[in-house]
Amino acid sequence: MLNKELLKGFSPIIILSVLSDEAKYGYQIVKDIKKKSDKSLNIAEGTLYPLLHKLEKEKMLYSFWQEAGGRKRKYYALSAKGKKALKTQKNDWQLFLKTMHQVID
């Protein structure tokens, strides 16, 4: 596990990124991030759900309910605004990398 404090502020770009290929539901996003990060990232459900609601409120995401095998799942997908925001955030991330390299290396 990474130092949790290191992660503050990066949740939005992580979530928008994992949604960039296809719509996913909350529980799936948690597992997905865990898997993709080799278990280094473990975003708590208590962090994810409020954040999904916030991103939806900001029109970055939209949601729809879908049923599969008797289970109701709430899917989230990137809106046009969300796609744009993801691009911006990836640029910010690159600048951040460059800056950190300059300062700490």
Add this chain to the structure above:
Amino acid sequence: MLNKELLKGFSPIIILSVLSDEAKYGYQIVKDIKKKSDKSLNIAEGTLYPLLHKLEKEKMLYSFWQEAGGRKRKYYALSAKGKKALKTQKNDWQLFLKTMHQVID
């Protein structure tokens, strides 16, 4: 300026890094980080001073007062514990980079 929210959690590694060559005083650290980052990072004094106090309390840093040109300056230097912590944090940083790459790229 980088998105400020992106920076949360990285202040300690930044401060320990800029102190790794020589002891510096608070005001100098602010200017130093600003310069090294091409003005991308602008750590507020209201962020820096309490953080220096915290790092000193945790024995990562030690301080001493020195006078130059009639001005009193409080210098901070890395302790042995601080040097060790810096190494650990740089490893954490590398892991974080790798993880972010896996998740967002």
Add this chain to the structure above:
DNA sequence: TAACATACCTATGTATTCTAGGTATTATCA
């Protein structure tokens, strides 16, 4: 002599994230 730069500091507010719960359904296994 006024304004700016240097140099230290703290109190309070805001934003983010975690902890620690809660509910309900389905799958597994003893």
Add this chain to the structure above:
DNA sequence: TGATAATACCTAGAATACATAGGTATGTTA
């Protein structure tokens, strides 16, 4: 069959980090 685990959603409150917005004091420069 009954208990436990996994799936799937959620929220309230605490903890933490950082920025904002001040404050004080001295030295420098216009």
